[in-house]
Each structure stands twice: as structure tokens, then as C-alpha cells.
Amino acid sequence: MPEAILEVKDLHFSYEAGKETLKGISFSVPKGSYACVIGHNGSGKSTLAKCIMGLNSTFKGDVLLFGEKLSPSSVYRLRSRIGIVFQNPDNQFVGSTVADDIAFGLENTQVPTEQMEEIIHSFAKQVGMEDFLEHEPQMLSGGQKQRVAISGVLAMKPSLIIFDEATAMLDPKGKKEIYALVERMRQENPDLTLLSITHDVEEAANADQVIVINDGNIVYSGTPKEVFSHEKELKEISLHVPFFFALKRRLEDRGLEIPEDVDSLPLLEDYLCR
Amino acid sequence: MPIIFRDVSFSYNVKSPLEHLALSHLNFEIPTGSFLAIVGRTGCGKSTMVQQINALLHPTQGEVDVDGFINSSDRKKRTKNVKDLRRRVGLVFQFPEYQLFEETVLKDVAFGPKNFGMKKEEAEQAAKEALAKVGLDESFYERSPFELSGGEKRRVAIAGVLAYHPDYLIVDEPTAGLDPKGAFEMMDLFASIHQAGTTLILVTHDMNLVLRYCDRVLVFDHGELVANDTPQSFFQSDMDRYSLETPALYRFLQEMKAKGLDIDSSSIEDLDTLADAIVKARASK
Numbered sequence: 124m125p126e127a128i129l130e131v132k133d134l135h136f137s138y139e140a141g142k143e144t145l146k147g148i149s150f151s152v153p154k155g156s157y158a159c160v161i162g163h164n165g166s167g168k169s170t171l172a173k174c175i176m177g178l179n180s181t182f183k184g185d186v187l188l189f190g191e192k193l194s195p196s197s198v199y200r201l202r203s204r205i206g207i208v209f210q211n212p213d214n215q216f217v218g219s220t221v222a223d224d225i226a227f228g229l230e231n232t233q234v235p236t237e238q239m240e241e242i243i244h245s246f247a248k249q250v251g252m253e254d255f256l257e258h259e260p261q262m263l264s265g266g267q268k269q270r271v272a273i274s275g276v277l278a279m280k281p282s283l284i285i286f287d288e289a290t291a292m293l294d295p296k297g298k299k300e301i302y303a304l305v306e307r308m309r310q311e312n313p314d315l316t317l318l319s320i321t322h323d324v325e326e327a328a329n330a331d332q333v334i335v336i337n338d339g340n341i342v343y344s345g346t347p348k349e350v351f352s353h354e355k356e357l358k359e360i361s362l363h364v365p366f367f368f369a370l371k372r373r374l375e376d377r378g379l380e381i382p383e384d385v386d387s388l389p390l391l392e393d394y395l396c397r
Numbered sequence: 398m399p400i401i402f403r404d405v406s407f408s409y410n411v412k413s414p415l416e417h418l419a420l421s422h423l424n425f426e427i428p429t430g431s432f433l434a435i436v437g438r439t440g441c442g443k444s445t446m447v448q449q450i451n452a453l454l455h456p457t458q459g460e461v462d463v464d465g466f467i468n469s470s471d472r473k474k475r476t477k478n479v480k481d482l483r484r485r486v487g488l489v490f491q492f493p494e495y496q497l498f499e500e501t502v503l504k505d506v507a508f509g510p511k512n513f514g515m516k517k518e519e520a521e522q523a524a525k526e527a528l529a530k531v532g533l534d535e536s537f538y539e540r541s542p543f544e545l546s547g548g549e550k551r552r553v554a555i556a557g558v559l560a561y562h563p564d565y566l567i568v569d570e571p572t573a574g575l576d577p578k579g580a581f582e583m584m585d586l587f588a589s590i591h592q593a594g595t596t597l598i599l600v601t602h603d604m605n606l607v608l609r610y611c612d613r614v615l616v617f618d619h620g621e622l623v624a625n626d627t628p629q630s631f632f633q634s635d636m637d638r639y640s641l642e643t644p645a646l647y648r649f650l651q652e653m654k655a656k657g658l659d660i661d662s663s664s665i666e667d668l669d670t671l672a673d674a675i676v677k678a679r680a681s682k
Contacts, residue, residue: 163578292574294602295642322576325645361578366645366668373672379679392649395675396656 126190127151128283128316129175134184136170144170145182146339152332157309157317159327162336163361171336172287172320177202189282203232206276210288212268213261221247221263221271222256228279242278249311250274250304266297270304277308286319290326302326324351328365335362348386367391400427400450400565400596404459407445411457419445421620423459427598429564432591434607434628435600437617438640443600444491446617447567450598451486452479463565484513487563491570493554497542502528502553505542510561520560527560528553531586548579552586559590566590567598572606584610604644608632616641633662646671658682 129152136145144167152158162168173179175186177198186193188201209215218224225243234242247253250270260268269289276284286305290298306329308315319326327333333350335343337360343350351357351368363369367388371381374395385394407420419442427433435443448454449461452468452475460469466482469475476482490496499505506524507517515523528537531552537545542553551571558566568587572580584606591597599611607614607628614631616624618639624631632647643651649671650662660678665671 164576291576296640361581363577366649369668370649370672373668374675377672377676379676388649389652392652392656395679396653396658 125153125155127187128154128189129318130185130187130190131171131175132185132187134171134174134182134186136174136179136182138170144339145174147184148336148339148341149184150332150334150341150344152316152318154316155314156331157305157319157329158332158334159319159321159330160334160336161321161324161327161362163322166336166360167339168320168336169287172285175318176205176207176285176287203279204282206279206281206284208269208272208276208284208286208289210291212265212272212292215272216260216268219259220256221252221258221260224260224271225275225278228275232279246274246278247271249277249308264297265293266300269293269297269301273301273304273308282314283316283318286317286321288320288322290321290323298323298326302329305329324363324365328367335360398464399429400464401462402426402449402459403462405449405456405461406458407449407454408457409445419620420449420456423622425615425622425625427596429596430594431613432588432597432611433599434611434614435598435617436602436604436607436614436639436641441617441639442620443617444569445620447488447569447598447600450565450567451483451488452476453488480513484561485563486565486567487558487561489555489558489566489568489571491573492551494547494550496554497550497557500541501539502533502542502545503538505553506556506560509557513561515561523560523562524556527556530559530590531556548575551583555586563595565596565598567600569600570602571599572601572603580606602642604632604636604642608644608646629662629666 132149134145134148135143137143148171160168160171170179174182177193180195189204191197191201193201216224217227222243225246226239229239229242244253247256250273252267252270252274255263255267260271263271290301293301305317321327328347330347333345333347334341335350342360343353351364354364354369354372357364371391375381381394385391402423402425405420405423406418409417409419435446437443445454449456449468450463455468456470458470460467460474463482463486466476467474497505499508503521503524506527507520510520510523511517533549533552533556542550545553572583575583587597588610601607611628614626614628615622616631616639623639632644636643650660653660658678660674662674665674
């Protein structure tokens, strides 16, 4: 097993006495993997995210980041190795241009000015925004704004990036941009660990590990294939199954045999056309 | 009776340097009893179009006919009784929760019917019925609308329109900002209102909702009506040029066609019928 970047052990959290929002959550995310936590509004997934980011500090149980316990004395040090992309792209801009915005984190960590320009350019390029460095963030589309936010996060060279509903406010085109970028980031940085808190099951279809939360408990956890085999049970908690898994099961129900290695929609299309 | 657009054009800031043609020569009918979707990219004229229906905007050219109520570019032809028109055509704006203003939920919902001439008791009765329709029970009557959750506020705002029993209900992006569960609950509410006899006009970006709920779709692009079709047939056309997202099921059909398996799509409505059609297409290959 590769080392765990994030470990959550028997996590409990209550906003008011006697009413637990998280009722004992345990899971771990290995280095270099991509995990998605899914659940509908009110399931507890945002509360979980806040605990991991050190924004809810009164939890019971343990959160271990990079093998070290999250506590009031370690939170700032640990958080410096985590990048967070939030839901609303408009709430996370501080610079008046895209370049200033990417520079903000670098300035905070005393990167010398002469190195900065090159760093900014290379990270803007990673997210395909190098032609927009002098633009005002306000003038960009939602997908472009989130790409700038991601490049600002990448520039800090984090070991773990947390996406907290980062695509929830984007239109379909913006969502696709971000999914493609995540895919590319993973190929370019094999050691980068990603945790995404989302209610978009299509995104979860691409993850290594899917964790389903309902009413403060983990109800399913495993590979997309394992988790999304529970179509009926997931429907009862108002989650649907990604298109690929839903269609594959229906074809198998009708007697069509689909080989193990056909594990994505393009492959399924190819297989069916053969 | 249907809603009829007869050669309707509309420009903002007429005779100024900022003049901008927002709607161009629109001709179409919305039959009574439809569940109609209005789609198109941001800025295509969707919201401008729906505001012609209840005369919040007047056409620069042509006329809109709603059950004999005329909204025309010609002042003399325009219906004098705009209030009655607006009672028949309920319009729920985007993020309607920001329009709540009264001290209590019941007062807020009763405001519309009172404004349209109902007596206080009648209006309150109508408000109670409307609140029941949107799933808010009597425990909400005396609460302040401002202390409710986002979803509850939106329901109160929608009840405020339902309370005066419009014949036509126009809803602009009613699911924006809701999670899938909340969005389907909201749409199920509109489906039940439609079942009860109200003509529903839905402005949306979400093609999956169009596929699931609507019987007809009007597509706007740069102020022009570019398609007036059934969702099933429209989704098989090239939607990318209007910056619209093809639902997963139809995208899959297109891919399959491109890769050489021609599936008979006439009977496909959902994943189960899709799987049936695939099995059939493979068998006959």
C-alpha cells in the first residue's frame, strides 16, 4: 500500500448537542489517488470537508494529514501543503488581474519577485489561461475563473488538493473544462492526491475511490465499479448512477456479456460496434 | 387558447447609440396545456421573450396575443387591461427568493391575490392552498420568510404566484443553485401544477430536465427562433452550435452512429429503452 495522504478515523461532529451531523466516518486516501465524496445536500459531506480542512475543529476522532494528526497546533503547518478550490469562483479572487491572483499565494510565501513571472506563466499555462494573464478575473467565464483558482493553488505546489463542490456553479461547458484539467493534472503530477466533494456522480465515475455519505454515515465506499453497482440502493438516497454504469448493467440484464476490460464509455461504444 | 407571437421583434434602447436587437421576427404558437422549454445560450433573448408575454416589455414590431389580450408595438392596439393579463400569466423570475418582503410567509403569499382584487379572507385562503401545493404546511404561516432555508424561500415565492391561479406559468431557471435532488423535487412540483391544467413555460439550461419533463422545446440563438421541435428530435440535431449540452443518452447515440452501429432511436425514451434498442441493433447486424 502506498502511504496514506489523508486518513479519517471514526470522525464525529455535532453542530448542536445531541444531534450528530457526522456519525463515525472512517476512510483513507492513498498518495497519488483521486477520491470523490458524494452525497446530496444535507448528507454531511460539506461538514466532513470542513473538518478535513481544519475549519471545524471541535470534532471527535482523528484526521491525519501526511501521517500527522490535525490539531490546533498543527493545522497551519498542515494546511500549507493543501490547496483548496471552493464552490463559488467569485468568492476566491483577491488580485485585480489573473497574474496578480496567481501571484498572491507566492507573495505570501516570500517567493523572490524575479522568479515569480516565470512561475506564474508556467502555472497559467498548465490550466490553459496563459493568454489571459492581464485580464480582470471578473470578466472571465465560470470555468475560466475556476481554472485560474486551480492554477493559483497549483503554484503553491500542494501535496493534496481538495475540491469543495468546485463545479457546482458551472454550466456544462465549464464543468467539462475542469474535468479535462483534472485528468491532465493527474497525468502530469502522478504524486498529486485529489479529494473532491461533489454531488456530480459523472465526475465520480472517473475517480479511483468513491465514498458515498448519507445522513452522516458512509453507506458505500470502493471503486466506481463497486459503488455504482448499487443502483437501486443509491436511488433511494436520491443519487443516480453515472451513465456508463447504468447502461452497462441494463445491457448485462438483457444477456449481453461485456468483458472486464471494457471499463469506460468510449470502450463500451467501441465494443458494441465491433 | 394559445399564446401567439406574430412577427415580434424587440430592441433595447431604441434610437440610441446603444440600440440592440434582442428579438428578431418571432413567429410561433404555444398551445394551451403544453409543458414548453425555452433554451439557448446566455444572452440569446430567452428572458426578453418571456417578458413580452405578460407585457413587461412591449414589442418594437409585431404583436403577442394571449387569449385575446394584445401586446403590440402599436400603442392603440394594446390591451388596456394589463392587470388582468398579468393575473393570467404568472412569471417567476430567477432567484425569486430575493423578492420576498412581507413579515410573515402567509402575508407574502397573499400579497399577489390581494393585489389582483381578492378580499383579505379570500386571499389568505388562496395563499394557504398555494402553500399546500408547494409542500409548506401551516407551521410556516406565521414565520418570517427571511429565516427560512434557500429552498423553502423559493417555494414561498412560487406559492406567491400560484396563489392567484394563473392560466400560464412561466418559470425562469427555477432549479439554478439546487442540487439534483432539490431540482427534481422542484420540477415534480411544476409537473403536478401542469397536470392540474396550467400551461407551463420553463426557461432552462438543463437539457436533462427538458428531456424528462417537457413536450416541446423552443431554441433561441442571437434573438432568433432557430428550432421549434420535440425534445427527442431536437436532441438528435447538432446542438453544439447553440452551446447547448446534449444529454448523455443522445450523445451516446450520436457516437454509436459515428462508430458504425445505427440504432433505431424512434422508441428510445430512457436507459431501458436504449438498452433494448442496442440489443436489437446488434442482433440484426
